[in-house]
Amino acid sequence: MAEQLSMLSHELPQPLAARMRPESLSEIAGQQHLIGPGKILRRIIEQDAVSSMIFWGPPGVGKTTLASVIALTTRSTFINFSAVTSGIKEIRAVMQQADENRRFGERTIVFVDEIHRFNKAQQDAFLPFVEKGSIILIGATTENPSFEVNGALLSRCKVFVLKALSEEDILSLLKRALTSEKGFGGEKIEISDDVLRLIAAFSNGDARTALSTLEMAVLNGDLDHGVTTVTRETVEQCTSRKSLLYDKSGEEHYNLISALHKSMRNSDPDAAVYWLARMLEAGEDPLYVARRVTRFASEDVGLADPRALEIAVAAYQACHYIGMPECSVHLTEAVVYLSLAPKSNAMEAAYMAARKDALSQLSEPVPLNIRNGVTSLMRDIGYGKGYQYAHDYEEKLTAMRCLPDSLSDREYYRPTDQGLEPRFAERLKAIRDWKEAHREE
DSSP: OHHHHHHHHHHSOOOHHHHTOOSSGGGOOSOHHHHSTTOHHHHHHHTTOOOOEEEEOOTTSSHHHHHHHHHHHHTOEEEEEETTTOOHHHHHHHHHHHHHHHHTTOOEEEEEETGGGSOHHHHHTTHHHHHTTSOEEEEEESSOHHHHSOHHHHTTSEEEEOOOOOHHHHHHHHHHHHHSTTTTTTSEEEOOHHHHHHHHHHHTTOHHHHHHHHHHHHHTSEEETTEEEOOHHHHHHHHTOGGGOOOTTSHHHHHHHHHHHHHHHTTOHHHHHHHHHHHHHTTOOHHHHHHHHHHHIIIIIGGGSTHHHHHHHHHHHHHHHHOTTTTHHHHHHHHHHHHHSOOOOHHHHHHHHHHHHHHHTTTOOOOGGGSOOOSHHHHHTTTTTTOOOGGGSTTSOOOOOOSOGGGTTOOOOOOOSSTTHHHHHHHHHHHHHHHHHHHHO
16 A cells, blocks of 8 residues: 555655746846846856855746756756754755865855844854855845845845736746646647736746646646636636636726725715725735825825825835735724824825926926026026025025016916815915015015
């Protein structure tokens, strides 16, 4: 029985993501800013001038893959090291082996996944071996290495920032998996571009997630006369997203963000949280939602509650730091706060009015008095002449005009009576009245 189990386990194929792991730079999806023709990392690899480096980026963007391709391309021994399961004892054993390899003229690349999980002592154990060239250290981290990697080690490594894969990158990868002999090339699979885009949207820039989802969908597809058909329903069942999934470039994407925006504008926190959940559970990028929420904070709340923008920006930063699913609560806090905040569109109205004038009078010159006369020639022709420095005056105000003469009567910012804006309205009226009175003097 044990022998049968052993034979079965030996025959089990590797997961699709492992089978499709690239073996050359040309097979890697995305990261063209680093490995595209003539780009820095490609040149380093092709010139066999690889030194210790840190790959920083979100999960599933190719950090491990890039390290293994470097090892294959530069003909080095590749040691995959996990920061989760390895201690100083294991580090030293690997380093001793690398020293032995070096004596025989063989380079060793030590790839450390999640290097940020190593403590200071563990990270320091690599230092002497990196310094004397026993190993080329390639670390991978999803966290900012400036905070998570020791300064001494970081100073000896070049940091490369890897980006989340675009939907087109993922789509190309999925199509290659369907045609490649390493993937499903030997099988007859029917799956539409729309369904592939569904998988790409769900993966949120993570190649490993995309390939794993495709594999699960194919394994659960409808098999008929040797042809496996994968439908939208199959993908929805495999991802537990059901009808929530939507194409991020399609109409439903914009319908949902519109629903969130208008629910907050209508001071309906329950509806706003529901639409937020609909988007996040459908695989929407939380940073996209956070950007829209930040826009709302000024467009629809503005100075009626200046804290709205602070909270929206804090939510964006939280999403950037920790991602989904944890950041859902931060977005919920921002969405509820903005829903309950007093509303004013005075910022939007002010800008749109100013924009209209700016577009129609783009050639209107800046008044000489508020130009910066940085050279004697500029001062001779009037730059800065008549400028009044507000801090030199007791009221910290002057009657100096800052708009072009043709727009001198414009009032773009018109405060509402909501929230804190009456306070700003009172201050603005006092300033305008004072300036008007002192211009008449």
